[in-house]
Amino acid sequence: MHALSSTLHALQNCSSLTALSLEGNPCSMLPSYRASTLRLLPHLLILDGRKILETDRQIYGEPKTNCLPQLIFQCFRIMGLPEPPKDKKNAQTIHVEVNFPLLSECGSVEEGAANQPPVPDADATGPEEIPKIAAKNPKKKGNKKDKKKSYFSGENEYDEQKELQNCWFKSEPVAWAKIMQFPATQVENLPNKSMEIRDTFRSIVPVRIVYLKVAPHSAKTKKPKGKKKKKDIKATKGETEEPNEEGSVGSCKKTVLKKVTIASFYCELKSLNWSDETEDFYWAGHPDLGEKAIRVEGSLKAIDYDLNASTKTRKLASGRTEAEGSLKEHLPNVLTCQVGFGVARI
Numbered sequence: 587m588h589a590l591s592s593t594l595h596a597l598q599n600c601s602s603l604t605a606l607s608l609e610g611n612p613c614s615m616l617p618s619y620r621a622s623t624l625r626l627l628p629h630l631l632i633l634d635g636r637k638i639l640e641t642d643r644q645i646y647g648e649p650k651t652n653c654l655p656q657l658i659f660q661c662f663r664i665m666g667l668p669e670p671p672k673d674k675k676n677a678q679t680i681h682v683e684v685n686f687p688l689l690s691e692c693g694s695v696e697e698g699a700a701n702q703p704p705v706p707d708a709d710a711t712g713p714e715e716i717p718k719i720a721a722k723n724p725k726k727k728g729n730k731k732d733k734k735k736s737y738f739s740g741e742n743e744y745d746e747q748k749e750l751q752n753c754w755f756k757s758e759p760v761a762w763a764k765i766m767q768f769p770a771t772q773v774e775n776l777p778n779k780s781m782e783i784r785d786t787f788r789s790i791v792p793v794r795i796v797y798l799k800v801a802p803h804s805a806k807t808k809k810p811k812g813k814k815k816k817k818d819i820k821a822t823k824g825e826t827e828e829p830n831e832e833g834s835v836g837s838c839k840k841t842v843l844k845k846v847t848i849a850s851f852y853c854e855l856k857s858l859n860w861s862d863e864t865e866d867f868y869w870a871g872h873p874d875l876g877e878k879a880i881r882v883e884g885s886l887k888a889i890d891y892d893l894n895a896s897t898k899t900r901k902l903a904s905g906r907t908e909a910e911g912s913l914k915e916h917l918p919n920v921l922t923c924q925v926g927f928g929v930a931r932i
Contacts, residue, residue: 587611588780590619594626601629609634610857612780615655620860621932636861655780656930659684660770660864661757662886664795666871666921667848670738670762676801676843679759680766682925685792686773688782690753737848737921738797744845759798764917765891772930783929787855787865793879794850795923799843849921853879863887864926871921879925886924891915 587593590613597603606627608614614634616622623633624643631638661682670678757768851869858865866886869879892914 587613589613590616590622594622598626603627604629605632606630607634609859610784612655612784614860615780615783615858615929617653617656617930617932619931634859634861636859642861653932655783657686657689657773657783657786658770658864658926658928658930659755659757659773660887660926660928661768662866662889662924662926663768663891664766664921664923665764665891666918667762667766667795668737670797670799671736673799676799677761677840679761679798679800680848681759681796681798682757682768682923683754683794683796684757684925685754686786687791688786688789689773689779738846740846742844743847744842754794764893787858787927790852790854791927792850792852793869793923793925795848795921797844797846797848799845801841801843849923851877851879851923853925853927854881855927856881858927858929860931862928863931864928866924866926869923869925870918879923886926889915889924891917893917 587608588611593608593613597606606623608619608623613619620633620642624630624638628643664680664682667680755773757771760766760768849869849871853867855865863885864887866882866884867879868882868886869875
């Protein structure tokens with residue numbers, strides 16, 4: 587079903603209708619899906635297998651049913667990444683790239699992600715808990731060969747021509763930090779693709795963490811002959827030029843010195859329920875986890891990490907000790923990435 591408005595108006599006369607399931611239909615991807623359904627069908631108690639709460643019914647204004655679907659991607663945080671080598675002259679940033687094969691004009695998943703296993707049925711497997719990763723084995727002294735290769739020492743992958751043809755969606759770049767957080771961003775250029783967005787939540791989506799080293803470069807310009815008038819001087823001082831497609835501002839151009847894919851993994855998306863803001867995934871660079879990210883219950887956005895997290899303990903009657911609970915979550919000791927996929931809701 588694509589037309590949400592006509593579907594709901596056809597059901598308005600069914601006053602005894604208390605449960606409805608439209609999940610999996612393209613119309614369930616629309617921003618006004620929840621608001622319109624609960625407003626036009628006030629007798630509903632259950633929608634798409636979820637109990638409707640009183641807070642869900644708080645709708646302000648009349649929602650528009652003709653709004654186009656909007657896909658949202660967010661990398662909540664990246665942790666456990668060592669600091670890049672210090673470089674005062676050049677800027678170093680981290681960003682996340684995602685490939686949506688069903689929404690991209692490229693039409694195919696790049697090498698490495700195409701050979702992943704097929705997505706199982708949505709009801710076959712449920713969300714999993716974030717695994718507790720065992721501590722790494724202590725390093726043996728005197729063995730230099732066991733030294734781990736740096737994440738930033740890989741070969742330079744940057745190619746200007748390939749970048750122009752790169753169909754991967756990119757997040758905002760951020761500077762390195764122990765906890766790197768990224769703003770939620772809307773995936774652009776998706777006119778009237780409700781069917782493709784619906785099918786995206788039944789597909790495999792590859793994700794990669796990318797490191798960039800960029801050098802600012804100022805082009806030399808010849809000074810014009812003759813004296814400038816006072817009016818021209820004042821106007822020049824207040825002018826600012828808009829950045830172009832290459833990221834240049836006026837005569838200042840940024841040159842990419844190095845691009846390295848730090849890590850890559852994939853997410854098996856399932857049907858998105860109206861009550862969930864995003865469908866969240868947890869991945870860590872540990873051999874026991876592999877390249878498949880873990881779909882988790884609840885919101886990863888709500889987790890609070892602390893650089894100096896501490897755990898208090900109390901003594902039990904048996905003499906053993908039990909943790910009272912961390913004030914905040916401890917930082918993981920391996921490279922960890924937490925991402926979420928959702929659609930805009932009114």
